Amino acid sequence: MVNYVLRRLLYMVVTLFFISIIGFFIINLVPGSALDARINQLRAQGGEVSYQEIESLKARYGLNDPIPVKYWKWVSGVVHGDFGESFTYQEPVGSLIWSRIGFSVLLSSFALIFTWVVAIPVGVYSATHRYTVPDYVITLIQFIGVAVPDFLMALILLVVASKFFHTGVGGLFSQQYQNAPWSWARVGNLLSHMWIPVIVIAASATAWTTRVMRANLLDVLNQQYVQTARAKGLREAVVIWKHAVRNALHPLIMTLGSLLPSLISGEVIVSIVLNLPTTGPLYISSLINKDMYLAITFLMALSILLVVGNLLADLLLAWVDPRIRYE
Template structure:
C-alpha cells in the first residue's frame, strides 16, 4: 500500500511539473503582460530611482531573457513560498490566493458533500420505485437541475432569497461584520451567506449524480448476487443498502476527482454573480490582465487539486471494492 502511495506521489509531482511548464508557456506566449505594463509605466515617470527599480524588476523576473529562464525564476520561488507578484493588484500572489483558495475549497467540498448526501438516497429511492409518481417528479427536477445554467440559477435563488426570506445576498458577510474580528456572530453570519452559493453550486451536480446513482443501481439490482442475498433471507432494505448500493457507488466516488475542478469552474461564475472572494473571479481577472504569476499559480494549484482529488478517489475506491485493492 505504501509503495502504491509513493508511486502515485511521484506521478503526481511529474504531472504537476509538466502542467506548470505548459501553463506558464501558454500564459507567457502572447506579447505584453502586466509586468511589461508596469515597467513602461515606470519608464514614463523617468528619474534615477525608477531606472534602478526597472533594472531590479528586469533582473528579478528575467524580463529580457527567454521564457524558460523566466519560468525557472518563478518556479524556484515556490520552495520558499514565493509565488511571484501581482502587478495589477500590487500584492504578492501568496497573500492573494490562500484565503480565496480556502473559500473555494470550502464551497466545493461543501457542495460535493451536499450533492452526495442528497443524490445517494434520492437515487436509491428513484431506482427502487421506478416509474412511480415520486420517481417521475425526481426525474423532472433532475433534468431541470442539469439543464439550468448556474448563473441563472444563482440569480433566481438570490431574487427569491432577497424577496421572500429577507436574506442579505451577495458577499460573504453583512456590512457590520465585514472588518470585525472573528466571533460566533460573525461565523453564523458567514453561514447565512454561504448557503446560497452552496445550494447553487450543489444543484447541478446533485441532479447529475442522482441520475448516475439511479441508473447504476438499476443495473446492479439486475445482478444475480442481489437475488442470492434475497434467497438467503436478507431483508429487502439490507439487500438494497448492503448488497446493491455499495456496488453502485463507483462512479460517485470517481466524481470526487473529476467534479472537483468542474465545481471550481462553476463556482467562478457563481462567485462573480454573488460577489464572493473566491479563486474563480481572481483567475478570470488575472487572465484578462495577463497577470501571469497570479494566473500561473492558480492554474497550478487547481491542477494540484485535480490530481490530489483523483488520488483520493482512487484510494476511496480501493476501500469500497476489493477487486481494485488486489489488482494493485
C-alpha cells in the same frame, strides 16, 4: 499496495514537472503582460524617475530574461515557498491566494456534502420506485437542475431570498460583519449567506449524480446477488443499502478525482454573480490580465489537486470494491 502508492507519487511529480514547463511556456507566449500596463502608466507620467523605475521593475521581474531563465528563477522561488508577485495586485501571490482559498474550500465542501447527501438517497429512492409518480417528479426536477445555468439560478435565488426572506444577498457577510473579528455571530452570518451559493454550486452536480445513482442502482438491482440477499431473508432496506448501493457507487467515487480542482475553480461564475471572495474570480482575472505568476501558480495548484484527487479516488475505489487491488 505501498509500492503502488509510492510509484503513483513518483508519476505525479513527473507529471507536475511537465505541466509546469508547458504551462509556463504557454503563458509566456502571450505578448505583453500585466507589467506592461503599469509601465505604460508610468511612462505617461514621464520623467527620469519613472524611467529608472521601469528599468528596476523589468530587472526585478526578469522581464528581459529568456524564458528558461525566468522559469528557473520561478521554480527556485517556489521551492522556498515564494510564488512570485502579482503584477496587478502588487502583492505576493501566496498571500493573495491564501486569503481567499479558505472560503473556496468551505463553499465547495458544503456543496459536495450537499450533493452527496441529497443525490444518493434520492437516486436510491428513484431507482427503487421506478416508473412511479415520485420517480417522474424527481426525473423532471433533475432535468431542470441540469439544464438551468448556474448564473441564472443564482439570480433567481437572489431575487427569492431578498423578496421572501428579506436576507442580505450577495457576498458572504452582511455589512457589519464584513471586517469584524471572528465570533459566533459572524459564523452565523456567514452560514446564512452560504445557502444560496451552496445550492447554486451543487444544483447541477446533484441532479447529475442522482441520475447516475439511479441508473447504476437499477443495473445492480438486476444482479443475481441482490436476489440472493433477498432469498436469505434480509430486510429490503439491508438488501438495498448493504448489498446494492455499495456496488453502485463506483462512478460517484471516480468523479471525486476531478472534484478537488473544481473545489477552487468550479464556482467561478457563481462567485462573480454573487460577489463572493473566493479564488475562482481571481484565477479568471489573472488570466485576463496576463498576471503571469498568479496564473501559473493557480495552474499548478489545480494540477496538483487533480493528480492528488485521482490518486485518492483510486484508493477509495479499492477500499469500496475488494476486486480492485493495485499491485
